[in-house]
Amino acid sequence: MGSIVNSLRLITASCILCLPALLSAGKLGSEKNNLRLEKDIHVIQSILNDNRLKANGLEAEITYLEYQVVAAQRIIKLVDREETIGSNEIVRLSDQLRVLKAERTISINQYQSLLLEEYKNRDYRAKLYFLASSKDIKQLVNRLTHLNTLKEFRIKQLKALSNKQKEVEDKLNVYNGSKKQKESIADKKVNEIVRLNELLRTLHQKYKVVESENQSLFVDLQSKEERLNKALNAVRVKHVKSKKGSSAGDISFSWPVSKGLLVGKFGVSKHAKERKVQVLNNGLDVLVSKDEPVHAVQSGLVMAILELPGLNHSVIVNHGGYYSVYSNVSDVLPKVGDKLEKGNPIAKVAQSDQGLSKLHFELWKGVVKLDPEQYLQGTLD
Template sequence: MILKRVDIKENKGGKDVQSRGLFHFNFIIISLFVLLPLVSFSQTREELEKQRLQLQKEIKEINTLLFKSQKKEKTLLSDLSDLVQRIGVRTKLINTISEETEQLNFEIKENERQVEMLEDRLELLKKDYANMVVQSYKSKTKNSRLMFLLSSESFLQAYKRLEYIKQYAAYRERQGEEILAESIKLKNLNDYLVETRNDKEELLALNQKEKDSISKEKSTQESLVRSVKKKEKKYIAQINKKQKQEKMIDAKIEALIAEAIAKSKKESNLKSSGFALTPEAAALEKDFISNKGKLPSPVERGVIVRRYGKQSHPTLKGITIESNGVFYATEKNANARVIFDGKVLAIQVLPGKKKAVLVQHGNYISVYKNLDNVTVQKGDLVTTKQEIGKIHTDSTTGKTILAFVLFKEIHRQNPEEWVYKN
């Protein structure tokens, strides 16, 4: 932004009041134009800082919840996926820190400009005030205020002279107060400038630390990639087998939901595309929909390790995996919790004696898979955040993973659109 400099010239017979008023007006306008981008910038920096703190928290969670294995051959693919995820988050963190540093650089420059403007303004105010003091002293030595009033030619002129004396005294007092206010403002701005520079130094140090970490992690990643490549066919076969198992489980869940819908229609003799809902169930569904994007996570503490939909495998090129839900890594012995009030529609036994709990919220069904044991039964009424079962921990990888799926009738939904994002 280009700012016009305002020059104030002194009048030998004293300051021109109109000129001073114009100076004050122009300074306010200039200050507003300078501060406007700073307000916008400050909000942006707050958002960046929030994003940086969230990414740092995510890295901490990844380190705690994912890196459980002993780097054995059986866990190489899992270790590599964990590392890829951490590198991805760390890269975002580095980019965020860099952006935040750039914003700080901009803010520092703007602050320096404001300091310079305030120093100039303070200098003008002090000169103006000094001139008034001198003029006032000269006025007192040549002629007293009383004589100034008594020499008036009429009562009206005396009254005007008295008002002038009062206004001049008041203006001089205001100038003194303004000098004090501007001095305090300048000090505060200088203090903030020092604080901002310190923030920048801390960010630069953090950025370098993250770059050093990511450099080491990429070196480890290359080593793991070479190890995985040696048995790539074996890993691809394992992935394909697991995908088939997941599809079979999801097909059974869909069939179970379709059967429950058909049964509810038959019992109520109502024609509906979904469940035949009671007024209470319909109200519950409406409440569920109104909370879209604000529902709590199905785990109290967790990291998303697989998102919803078709996606490339994180480590094996050319391999696409399909995810019908969201997979959360959490801590050992953690419990799955219900995302909203509802009724337990069914409990399904999965391969390996693990279980899945289906909770109905009107025409919406939330599914919690990979539980070792459950603490609810079919038909139970459950409440938001109620724990319903312990999540299974894999003995090989050491990871505790909850698979969370969401349906509207038999149609799958993206759970991330419904669950609140921190």
């Protein structure tokens, strides 16, 4: 778990540094400050994400150990009651044990397949360094970590099956054993409960430490996000004023899609599910119909087409110092180096596994992220 999040921390920090080099050689002092703040925010967010994974792992381990304690207590009670059961119950437990062993074998094979798949995809993360949007980085890393999430599920499944298998084996040993063997089993379970309770105390202490660190990080995150939000608003106001005072011959942009619903706006906003977490959006998110075509917002040169197997595309177009970024698209038509006219088709909006088609669009001037809504002409239908 930690390695994936450490990769996220390195990737987000590196891409924040790589993007200015990709888009422009010049850096102003205020832009440097904004980039530094943005880097700090992403690092804190990745540490918080790391801690959430740690907390989730600790919770899972606590649940796993608590089950073992309860199972051991049940076996001790079974020995104390000195119950006897018929052959039919013995057969039922034996059949249950066979089924559990078979399920565990299947789970082991599935887990090994996941490890092989993860090994095959080990080089994909290096390609993320070339992505031009921190938001895309988070989306793509989240999708890469889907494999890791599935792996964690298989591990939990294996632990649960192992627990249940051990409990059934212990029951059979109690029912089939002699009085001396039963007493020995009970003594082992008592010692096991003592050991498990000690482990549980340690895990609960670690969980409290992680939660305490999260509280401190969250306060720091809020402070930095407020400062960055003010800086971004100042840049936006400056560009809006500049645009209003400019001549009619200045560059203008059309919307990348003709129809859709704006579901994500530029700037810092609260996370949709975790309200205590704030999310920085470098552009706009537009929910559209299936296979909605994406068009060039202005004439320009295709600068980059970024692709990861199974993870869709991002297209970057240079408009003479302005840069438009179209992410989560498929069926890309132009190639790197192609010249585009305003309105030329670029791609189609890709569809997620949940059946949703959502375009992420960004607009830059040099190294400055712009609020696309302030520059796009017209409206969405």
